[in-house]
Amino acid sequence: MQMTTNACPVQRWRLGRDYWRVDRDEGFRKQDYAVDLISDSVAKRFVVDHHYSGSYPAAVERAGLFRGAELVGVCVFSVPMNNAAIPKYTGLASSAGVELGRFILLDSVPYNGETYFLKHAFAALRATRPQAKGVIAYSDPVPRHTDSGRVVMPGHVGVIYQAGNARYVGRSASRVLHLSASGHVLSPRAISKIRRQEQGAQGAERNLVRLGAPQRRFGQEPAEWIDHVLSSGVFTRVKHPGNHCYVFSIGRPAEKRLVEQAFAEARPYPKTLDPQQQALSLPVKSAFHQPQKSDPDWADNDQHDREPQDYPVEA
Known part of the structure; x- marks a missing residue:
């Protein structure tokens, strides 16, 4: 069965289980939230506790989304697994790009929290790593389940990246998993x-x-x-057809426009999940x-x- 992006607007996690926010009118109040850099130990514990994979990438920088004193989201910028990915998709040197290795919000954060968090996380990254000009992000559209049929990863097509005006540049290589x-x-x-x-x-x-x-x-x-x-x-x-790949430019508007000239050709946004x-x-x-x-x-x-x-x- 194929699922459209309208059916699964934003995906959230808590203690390894996925949840969905579907109410576009529930009201995200940005004045209730703040974004700040956090330590590797704090980020790792949050990700391991709440993300379905229970794993943590090789982090370059980490940002947290706070509601008051409560940590309700973590964004981890990581070393790209593929050193050739940054030049291939952005035209930048490998040292000028990072990967969005983890981006996770708890289910208690209202709809539209992703847009706010991503924007401010990019700003925090740029402030601490001025050489960073591009970010690459992947989404896995293939659902996965246990032998008993319980879904452990429902798949996603990158809705939040699309909402953040990322450029969709196609799929990574297919492979056998x-x-x-x-x-x-x-x-x-x-x-x-x-x-x-x-x-x-x-x-x-x-x-x-x-x-x-x-x-x-x-x-x-x-x-x-x-x-x-x-x-x-x-x-x-199993044969996997490849993850969806998105790229972002970061910096001031003029800098972003210049960087984007070297990006790989934009393709239409994907709107449906792959079959299992x-x-x-x-x-x-x-x-x-x-x-x-x-x-x-x-x-x-x-x-x-x-x-x-x-x-x-x-x-």
């Missing part, structure tokens, strides 16, 4: 870390076990173990004894832009 029974995605970056035994490999391995993978046997090679995990049926393979993807009966490529960094099969997630587990971030 590995989904756990809980509906979470096995990150290609995690697979790469385990294969190559890079920094963070032990944590990635523990996370796979938490998602249902069998424990690695004593003495078993990591590459052999990850091949076994991927072929064991613990994770379902069906499992694929595809063979799993074995990497044991032949993991070469130069082989794109073993490359990091960089060639794929953002991987969906970590980046469906609309409120």
Whole structure:
């Protein structure tokens, strides 16, 4: 079933569950709210507690939305997973752009809170990082659910980015995902870390076990173990058509107009979610004894832009 943006205007989160604000007339009073920079520890705790993914990106800067003394929203600007994404979509140097890694508001914030928060978060970013001229944001339009049918990520097309006059520049590359029974995605970056035994490999391995993978046997090679995990049926393979990609310019009006001249061509805004993807009966490529960094099969997630587990971030 396809869902239009009119049916799901703004998405909110609390304790890992999604909610929707649909009353356009409920009245967001900007005088009741303020935006300020917050520490990494405060931002991380809020995101991990409330966002469905329970994960936190490599933050560059963090802004909080406050109602009085209460933190009711967090915006995290992060290091792009794909170093080529900023030049590709904005025409800027990689150092002149950041990614909107998380953008989350609690369900108690009235409709239109996103527009206010995003505008002031951009201003805070620019004040602390004057070299930042562009922001890239992704939305994942493919719903995901657990094996029992409970929706863990309903999908979104980037309504708040459209409301913020972002330029829609198309989709990131399509890819095959590995989904756990809980509906979470096995990150290609995690697979790469385990294969190559890079920094963070032990944590990635523990996370796979938490998602249902069998424990690695004593003495078993990591590459052999990850091949076994991927072929064991613990994770379902699905084809993902790619996330929607939006870009923003930040700065003064004249600066923004100049920056936008180099942006990728604007495309019509998407208005419907994708259908839920069906499992694929595809063979799993074995990497044991032949993991070469130069082989794109073993490359990091960089060639794929953002991987969906970590980046469906609309409120």
